Amino acid sequence: MTTVGDIRGTVQDRRAVISLLRRLRSDEGQADPLPIWEGMRALGDVVRAPWGGYFVTGFEACSQVLRGRNWLVPDFAWQERQPDPERWQAPATREMTRTLPRLNAPTHTCQRRALGNPFDRTTLESIRPRVATLAAGLLDGLEERLRADGEADFVTTVAEQLPLLTVGDWLDIPPEHHAHILDFTHRQVYAQELLPTKSELAVSARATLEMRAYFTELIRQRRARPGNDVLTGWIHHWDAQYPDDRAAADQVIYDLTMFITIASLETSAVLLANAVWFLTQDPSRAAWLRRHPQHIDDAVEETLRYDPPVVVNSRVAADDTVLAGTPIAKDTTVHVLYGAAAHDPRRNPAPHLFDIRRGGGHLTFGGGAHYCLGAALARLEARELLTQVLERFPTLRPLEPPAYDTSRVVFRRITSLRVTA
Ligand code: HEM
Incomplete structure (x- = not known):
């Protein structure tokens, strides 16, 4: 009989998982992760990870983990209970453990309540014209490049820039600082990998110092010259929560500003680049969507489903539990595989078909x-962005498939998408 916490899965299964994860860090695996999701799911809904813990591959099981109250995120308290707590001592890892996705109730609840829904309908409507203008400006730049050189990199000219300009505008971050923010974001991300190497952690540590210096100064300046912006609002809120402890207020404001900024960049850039790649690699898709612009939101959802920018997310069991028939002991880590879940044929029939109307x-x-x-x-x-791309670039097409950063597993990054028109 299997007791809670037993190591399940055969040696062959574990070899198969290792080999699939290796493939994910290769050009071939990054270019087409679908066979990897297939391979993982073929091993089961819940698959033993080689270093302990489990991968969760099925849609229902992943959904249960993400939404269930008996699953927590791995916070500082969980790290300290582990047999090897030193594994989480790297400065870049500790920096991330203080941010929203690594906080549990009540601290998490308190921070999310304070933020409310920053992008409710009314706010989105007020932001929309500005996002449209920013997109139009970037597409002017794309047009110029295409005219001058006959080709352009959609990622560096548009996909990476729109999220940066948008979040920069929202938080009132000077445009001359944007390139620096993007640069340390790309390097900091290694601390959030599943098993970062020492050299990756060193890269992350340097980026973390730059990130801390940058946002600490930004917050200091905003305190000195408050505006009518979101960041000033956060400063007022947290100063009022900690009237006698400026350091505590500054810490929360830093954690929020830093994390929300970096969380918005690579993720959105992958969505934007993928949307253009999926639509233009088959010109009939773009042509169809141009004739049926009422389905643009559906195209965005199918892009999000087909290739999730965040690949893995981890939770830990709050108590002994059973997940899709697998007994899981309290504190065990499970890694949700978003791509495998989205390509589960039990949830999305013919999952490898990119179908805007699915x-x-x-x-x-x-x-x-x-x-x-x-x-x-x-x-x-x-x-x-898609609305304007379809209107303005009827013959836009990729020159080759996108290039990816193969050193990543957790966060996907498209480094370039060469296009012509
Ligand atoms: C396509 C773009 C994006 C994708 C795919 C994405 C994906 C995710 C995922 C998977 C999570 C973790 C959810 C969970 O643990 O259940 C998350 C959390 C988060 N995201 Fe995004 N994200 C995107 C864009 C953004 C943007 C634009 C912002 C900010 C303006 C943002 C801010 C955050 C924050 C603050 C959290 C932490 C929430 C919490 O733990 O309470 N993300 N995102």
Whole structure:
């Protein structure tokens, strides 16, 4: 009989998982992760991870983990209970453990309540014209490049820039600082990998110092010269919560500003680049959508489903439990595989078909208490950009498939998408 906490899965299964994960860090695996999701799901809904814990591959099981109250995020308290707590001592890892996706109730609840829904309908409507203008400006730049050189990189000219300009505008971050923010974001992200190497952690540590210096100074300046912006609002709120402890207020304001900014960049850039790649690699798709612009939101949802920008997310069992028939002991880690879940044929029939009208399900923005704070903003950016791309570039097409950063597993990054028109 299997008792809670037993190591399940055969040696062959574990070898298969290792080999699939290796493939994910290769050009071939990044270019087409679908066979990897197939391979993982073929091993079961809940698959033993080689280093302990489990991968969750089935849609229902992933949804249960993300939304269920008996699952927590791995916070500082959980790290300290582990047999090897030193594994989480790297400065870059500790920096991330203080942020929203690594906080549990009551601290998490308190921070999310204070933020409210920053992108409710009214706010989105007020932001929309500005996002449209920013997208139009970037597409002017794309047009110029295409005219001058006959080709352009859609990622560096548009997809990476729109999220940066949008979040920069929202938080009133000077445009001359944007390139620096994007640069440390790309390097900091390694601390959030599943098993970062020492050298990756060192890269992350340097980026973390730059990130801390940058946002600390930004907050100091905003305190000195308050504006009528979101960041000033956060400063007022947290100063009032900690009237006698400026350091505590500054810490929360830093954690929120830093994390919300970096969380909005690579993720949205992948969505925007993927949307253009999926639509233009088959010109009939773009042509169809041009004739049926009422389906632009559906195209965005199918892009989010087909290739989630966040690949893995981790939770830990709050108590001994059973997940899709697998007994899981309290404190065990499970890694939700968003792509495998979205390509589960039990939830999305013919899952590998990119079908704008499928009305399929995905978990790309997570679920439950930690549901992505910026989902509505990311969708708005995608909708505005796609609308204009379809109108302005009827013959836009990729010169080759996108290039990916192969050193990543947890966060996908498209490094370039060469296009012509
Ligand atoms: C396509 C773009 C995006 C994707 C795919 C994405 C995906 C995700 C995912 C998977 C999570 C974890 C959810 C969970 O644990 O259940 C998350 C959390 C989060 N996202 Fe996003 N995100 C995107 C854009 C954004 C943007 C634009 C912002 C900010 C403006 C943002 C801010 C956050 C924050 C603050 C959290 C932490 C929420 C919490 O733990 O309470 N994201 N996102």
